[in-house]
Amino acid sequence: MNQLDKQKCKGVITQMNEMLLANLVMVGQIPSHTFEETQRGEFVLSRFLEDGLVEPFTDEEGNVIGIVKGVGSYKSKRKKILISAQMDTIYANNLDHNILIEDKKAIGLGIGDNAVGLSALMILPELIHRLGLELNSDLVLLGSVKTRERGDLAGIRHFIDSNRGKIDFHINLAGLTIGRVDHCALSRMRGDIICRIPQNTGSTWGGLAESSAIMMINDILDGVFRIPLPRRPKTILNIGRISGGKTYSTVSNEASMHFEVRSEDDNITDTLIADIRDIAMNIGAKYGAEVDCDFFSRQHAAGLKFSHPLVRTASKIVESLGYKPQMEAVNSQIVASLCKNIPAVTIGLTTGSAAKPTVKDYINIEPVADGLVQLLQLINAIDKGQCDAKY
Amino acid sequence: MQNIKTWLKNRTYHHSQFNDIGKLVELKRQKNLRISLCFPTLNEEKTIGKEVVLMKSELMDRYPLLDEIVVIDSGSEDRTLEIAKHFGAKTYLASDFLKGEGNLRGKGENLWKAVYLLDGDIIIYLDSDIQNIHPRFLYGVLGPLLHDDEIKYCKAFYERPLSFSTGFKPSGGGRTTEILIRPLFSQFFPELSGLIQPLSGEFAGYREVFEKIRFPIGYGVETSMLIDIYMGWGLDAIAQCDLDQRIHRNQETRALGKMSFGILQTFWNRLYQFQNIGPIEPKNLVLNQVDIKDDKHELVEYSIVEKERRPMIEVQEYLDLKAKRASGEVNVFSDTEEGNQGN
Known part of the structure; x- marks a missing residue:
């Protein structure tokens, strides 16, 4: 050389x-x-x-x-x-x-x-x-x-x-x-899911029984964690950040989760993203609330x-x-x-x-x-x- | 007032006017000048490394603007001198030189000894605790001197965001200037009240000026320098340059009290010397501050005596050295080894 x-x-x-x-x-x-x-x-x-x-x-x-x-x-x-x-x-x-x-x-x-x-x-x-x-x-x-x-x-x-x-x-x-x-x-995609419940009435005793955006995120996470991830090709789903709510006594109107999917296989990434979107939308429908799914940073x-x-x-x-x-x-x-x-x-x-x-x-x-x-x-x-x- | 307004207009610059460093090098060559940079230090291991490395790389190696970079130390207990030397500065312990003049300690002492130890026709002083160091700190105060032969001395001014552990807060610095120096200047030396930051630690001047003025060894050195140059060479010999932003450590108000105590002593001396007011001799040179210890108020005493060094031109050793330099002898001094030895 x-x-x-x-x-x-x-x-x-x-x-x-x-x-x-x-x-x-x-x-x-x-x-x-x-x-x-x-x-x-x-x-x-x-x-x-x-x-x-x-x-x-x-x-x-x-x-x-x-x-x-x-x-x-x-x-x-x-x-x-x-x-x-x-x-x-x-x-x-x-x-x-x-x-x-x-x-x-x-x-x-x-x-x-x-x-x-x-x-x-x-x-x-x-x-x-x-x-x-x-x-x-x-x-x-x-x-x-x-x-x-x-x-x-x-x-x-x-x-x-x-x-x-x-x-x-x-x-x-x-x-x-x-x-x-x-x-x-690796194949990669990042995503933000934001749940909004605009009709919540705040911290009244009656209002506390209403739906919470944080509970929605929790339900979405439950669903996401049930998705089986293959060991081969290696695939990772990382929940990088969740946030939401304002105070101890207020029902949360908005909550969000931010995650990344990485895989050795492009198809698996695509399938996984589609599954996560379905889960989020189903939960949104169940709560009658607004769910925004934003998937970005797609790399093959x-x-x-x-x-x-x-x-x-x-x-x-x-x-x-x-x-x-x-x-x-x-x-x-x-x-x-x-x-x-x-x-x-x-x-x-x-x-x-x-x-x-x-x-x-x-x-x-x-x-x-x-x-x-x-x-x-x-x-x-x-x-x-x-x-x-x-x- | 008209004089100050004219001066403000004609003698206030911005560093961007001098950022063509190649042109400054050419002016230096045409005027056949040697230019020296001095960092006075005391326990500045956190910032001195990058200050030396940046100035050496940018303004000695990349552009041959500086002929030497020198650190003059008051006896640091940390690794200031070791780090400065590692990155290529000449390092001297102030107390090792001019022993016949007696041993005093303070920033002004280092500035005074720089006139002896450095060999430049122009000497630039930069504080050694500048966090956002950039070549503009040097070429900003040097540029006016090279561009206009009437200017003998240039001082920096800047925005002064204060550095806190949580980030920066906008200006709030310059308190001593606004509540002490500017009112005093306005009353007794009104033409100097156009200086935006008379206490800034970044300035450049000709040796022919520095060697003829007295240097208080402590807090009063910046104030006295301005008054003495103004009285000796006139307002138009002084310029000021905007360096945009300088991030520095926040000083507690009590520390500013000590500073003011020293400055006032210097100021009374100038009042007598130049305005024939006085002599004003403080009855007491101990500053009393009240502290709280174990839920009780306690008086804390600080002895602050602002001694002054005579003009360097009156020191025989300096005159001998000057003659040696004039005859072409260089490298007169050897470095201090990690702050432990001098010559």
């Missing part, structure tokens, strides 16, 4: 450590809740402009795109490698997004998911320049928007749809999963086999860096590419913690060097044709 000199890469990355951390602070301190990524996008765009990327721009969805041109002589034969990192976070913009830098850790909301991925994306052009790495391929750098929750990967989907046939490979950067090579995605099962050269190469690189490769099916940005038959993997950059109730989000700084070496080696392998295969 025509691999890059690992030690040389690490040396240059170490020299660039401050640049990485500065980017991490600057981008991480800009709040960027899903659908509110504009300011963070402007910063990423300014970085792409300063680094001399070819005509960086913001597309209609808000994605920020810049291209590092390859040196390959024939434009039509140059591969296009998409490197992406999401710009949005799960955290509301009014929360404290300040970042602390210690000698071994960086701490702050959304730092591992995914300020560190964005920082890596932003220093990549300079890293390649300092290494003197000449790639035949074009690198298409993408800061994507609207990936989380109701965003439903709208940014990356839009980019892939509007660049159909123009992208040859896709590497997505995740923050905290170094050692993992995500190469397939897609993936590369482990034997695909991209997955195998990524896995070998991970192993050569001293990590035990883990293969996972994860619904990340690669779904959009995999569904369009573009070979894609998500790789992690470091270790740390994200979105845990009792631990502040943090990343470990030292492993980022390995994460970046991994990225460079994978880019180089794709560029040298080592990941080519028929999908």
Whole structure:
């Protein structure tokens, strides 16, 4: 394998450590809740402009795109490698997004998911320049928007749809999963069910005997839990949140449940969603109340086999860096590419913690060097044709 | 009043006017200036790392605007110096230098010793507890100096949301300014009342100014600096720049009482020096505050004596050092090792 000199890469990355951390602070301190990524996008765009990327721009969805041109002589034969990192976070913009830098850790909301991925994306052009790495391929750098929750990967989907046939490979950067090579995605659907009983009279003694929206949700849950789930293909139904009611003494007028179905089989997801809808509507009819079912974020099962050269190469690189490769099916940005038959993997950059109730989000700084070496080696392998295969 | 209004109009900037950092680098080169950044610290391990790393990466490595980043510490008991050094700052313990001048402790002491330890023609001071640090904090106060040769000193102002454990609350900061400094300025130095945040800890100025003024070692240093520069160089030598937002720790009202106690001492000195009022000599330099302990009121006493350092230009060691630097000698000092040793 025509691999890059690992030690040389690490040396240059170490020299660039401050640049990485500065980017991490600057981008991480800009709040960027899903659908509110504009300011963070402007910063990423300014970085792409300063680094001399070819005509960086913001597309209609808000994605920020810049291209590092390859040196390959024939434009039509140059591969296009998409490197992406999401710009949005799960955290509301009014929360404290300040970042602390210690000698071994960086701490702050959304730092591992995914300020560190964005920082890596932003220093990549300079890293390649300092290494003197000449790639035949074009690198298409993408800061994507609207990936989380109701965003439903709208940014990356839009980019892939509007660049159909123009992208040859896709590497997505995740923050905290170094050692993992995500190469397939499950079938997935999310749903919100909202029950409303407008005629309840409140907290009177007579009113307390009336129907309650919370009882309706309870009945729907009873029905949903009775649906048999197959062990093969593996299928999971997760009730992520339920809410409803106002006070101790008031009959609830409104209650809701929010859930996600994931399966290795698209048909099972579809059947399950249809069953859940039927149950909700039947309960609604029984109570004579209004039930809204909103199913969204549909993703189809897609993936590369482990034997695909991209997955195998990524896995070998991970192993050569001293990590035990883990293969996972994860619904990340690669779904959009995999569904369009573009070979894609998500790789992690470091270790740390994200979105845990009792631990502040943090990343470990030292492993980022390995994460970046991994990225460079994978880019180089794709560029040298080592990941080519028929999908 | 007309003078203040004209000054406000002509000498009030916004950081976005100076965000073309490449242009600032070019101005620096044309004027053949060296620019130094100083962080005065005391137990700032939580924020100093990112302040140093951000300024070094953005304004030394990416753009060669700064020539040095220096942390001058008052004797931190945490890892402030270790972290600052780890990320590439020069680190000095204030008490290790100019020992012949006696040992004093306070932020003003660090600012004064920065004039000795740093070698820039322009020195920029940034507080080391800025949570939302960004390069604008530096280029915002530096920009006016590079763009207009009449300006010798520029001070920051900003919105001041206060940081609480539950998130941020909008302004409420600047209490000492509004109930003490601005009324005093309005009465005795009215032309200075146009300064929006006279107590902000982010400012830049020329060495030729800093070396000629006295430095109170404690709370009064920002106030005295403004008055002394105003009296020595005139109002038009001073500018102010809007840095948008600075998130900082909320100070309890009692802490502001201590601050005011120190500032007043500095202020009485200036009244006598420049307005021939006084001398006003406080009968007592102990601040009494009332505390509650075990359900009983208790008097707590704080001795706050606002000593002042003489202008650096009067210190022979400084003049000797200046001569050495003028003859091309660099790297005069070695770093402090994790705050334990000096030279």
